[in-house]
Amino acid sequence: MDETSPLVSPLQESIDYSLSEANNLRTPGSVVRVSAGSPGRSRERQPLLDRDRGNSPRDPHRNDFPDDPEFREIVRKAEQAIEEDIFPERIFQGSSGSYFVKDSQGKAIGVFKPKNEEPYGQLNPKWTKWLQKLCCPCCFGRDCLVLNQGYLSEAGASLVDKKLELNIVPRTKVVYLASDSFNYSAIDRVKSRGKRLALEKVPKVGQRFHRIGLPPKVGSFQLFVEGYKDADYWLRRFEAEPLPENTNRQLQLQFERLVVLDYIIRNTDRGNDNWLLKYDCPMDMEGNRVSRPKTFQHWVMVKEPVIRLAAIDNGLAFPIKHPDSWRAYPFYWAWLSQAKVPFSQEIKNLVLPKLMDPNFIKDLEEDLYELFKKDPGFDRGQFHKQIAVMRGQILNLTQALKDNKTPLHLVQMPPVIVETARAPQRANTESYTQSFQSRRPFFTWW
Ligand SMILES: Nc1ncnc2c1ncn2[C@@H]1O[C@H](COP(=O)(O)OP(=O)(O)OP(=O)(O)O)[C@@H](O)[C@H]1O
Numbered sequence: 001m002d003e004t005s006p007l008v009s010p011l012q013e014s015i016d017y018s019l020s021e022a023n024n025l026r027t028p029g030s031v032v033r034v035s036a037g038s039p040g041r042s043r044e045r046q047p048l049l050d051r052d053r054g055n056s057p058r059d060p061h062r063n064d065f066p067d068d069p070e071f072r073e074i075v076r077k078a079e080q081a082i083e084e085d086i087f088p089e090r091i092f093q094g095s096s097g098s099y100f101v102k103d104s105q106g107k108a109i110g111v112f113k114p115k116n117e118e119p120y121g122q123l124n125p126k127w128t129k130w131l132q133k134l135c136c137p138c139c140f141g142r143d144c145l146v147l148n149q150g151y152l153s154e155a156g157a158s159l160v161d162k163k164l165e166l167n168i169v170p171r172t173k174v175v176y177l178a179s180d181s182f183n184y185s186a187i188d189r190v191k192s193r194g195k196r197l198a199l200e201k202v203p204k205v206g207q208r209f210h211r212i213g214l215p216p217k218v219g220s221f222q223l224f225v226e227g228y229k230d231a232d233y234w235l236r237r238f239e240a241e242p243l244p245e246n247t248n249r250q251l252q253l254q255f256e257r258l259v260v261l262d263y264i265i266r267n268t269d270r271g272n273d274n275w276l277l278k279y280d281c282p283m284d285m286e287g288n289r290v291s292r293p294k295t296f297q298h299w300v301m302v303k304e305p306v307i308r309l310a311a312i313d314n315g316l317a318f319p320i321k322h323p324d325s326w327r328a329y330p331f332y333w334a335w336l337s338q339a340k341v342p343f344s345q346e347i348k349n350l351v352l353p354k355l356m357d358p359n360f361i362k363d364l365e366e367d368l369y370e371l372f373k374k375d376p377g378f379d380r381g382q383f384h385k386q387i388a389v390m391r392g393q394i395l396n397l398t399q400a401l402k403d404n405k406t407p408l409h410l411v412q413m414p415p416v417i418v419e420t421a422r423a424p425q426r427a428n429t430e431s432y433t434q435s436f437q438s439r440r441p442f443f444t445w446w
């Protein structure tokens with residue numbers, strides 16, 4: 001692998017074992033090596049750093065998404081609305097500064113979470129987190145996560161979702177927005193007001209300012225999904241009024257996609273309020289929603305009942321290590337009845353070929369690197385650890401899918417990390433070091 005590659009571990013020592021297939025090696029501490037002639041090599045030779053080098057210098061805060069004009073258009077609508085004083089609105093129930101972003105008609109089109117208003121960001125409008133930092137620094141934050149990079153985790157989850165074609169995360173990207181409704185420091189507000197005044201009074205001086213308004217905030221922008229409700233709400237409803245068989249199957253398939261996503265990114269915050277469901281029930285003759293199968297013959301089927309899942313709030317994922325025993329951050333979906341059903345053939349067909357392809361994994365890691373390196377606090381060592389956890393999760397998931405396990409079995413597997421290390425003598429070879437967590441910290445009570 002290239003010397004400059006971000007994916008070469010700072011770890012220099014690796015135990016040298018012979019070549020083997022990564023997914024077959026399950027012995028703690030054993031090493032899996034990928035040969036110099038492996039299919040991943042051609043891609044490895046491509047420069048990994050600064051893929052966009054050579055572009056002309058441009059406004060670093062411009063929201064440009066050449067590969068996604070639809071997303072660009074939605075962000076443009078949001079910018080336009082802000083110019084027309086239709087400001088993003090704070091989501092009050094959240095533990096940090098999150099905002100519903102609107103279009104010029106006041107319709108919600110996105111959810112924006114600025115980096116500096118995250119739970120542990122400097123400008124988090126919720127003072128309880130600030131108090132926690134002050135009074136109880138040892139319990140501050142989740143020590144398995146990179147602090148204050150939730151917006152990248154949100155965008156990273158969307159990236160993983162897209163690459164695996166899961167289609168459950170509303171598209172999320174890193175965006176810059178400025179709005180009067182965001183939480184700014186008094187200094188920023190005074191500066192902005194001063195500049196405006198100067199522009200009005202002495203236009204010649206004012207024109208020399210680089211920027212007049214409030215400074216744009218970097219954050220995650222997730223597309224707003226309409227007509228969805230917390231999974232908690234619907235799951236309770238479905239307990240009382242069971243779904244028709246076909247719809248139930250749809251729910252199961254969507255649920256499996258959530259499991260795959262959460263497990264790979266090792267989401268530490270997947271309560272049943274952090275995924276949404278949309279259930280389009282069939283209608284009766286009066287146009288009322290009907291969901292009881294026994295009245296089925298009396299329905300006028302306006303449309304097939306459709307169930308869709310949206311995985312939102314992915315800001316607390318991509319940990320640098322597996323959670324420890326006293327703060328396990330379980331996946332709350334593991335308690336649901338759906339988690340006791342073996343993975344379907346559909347999900348295996350969708351993800352197994354990708355997860356077993358070394359090129360796919362390498363590509364995924366490189367894309368995550370391109371995304372995560374944007375943060376001013378980016379740390380290559382930490383990134384390696386995040387990737388090592390993700391590789392371990394992928395290894396377990398692949399095994400579970402091959403072995404026809406259930407999601408519940410999956411979460412009971414001992415956590416693994418897979419680190420890359422360059423063999424000292426042969427600079428062109430790359431090896432993976434697998435290590436297993438010695439304890440089985442969570443889900444042992446099942
Ligand atoms: N993409 C979306 N589309 C529609 N509604 C959304 C979307 N994202 C979030 N919401 C709504 O906003 C609420 C809060 O969102 P979210 O959980 O992402 O924010 P948060 O600030 O991280 O909150 P918390 O810290 O309490 O989890 C959700 O419960 C959901 O109702």
Ligand SMILES: [Mg+2]
Binds near residue numbers: 273274313
């Ligand atoms: Mg939430």
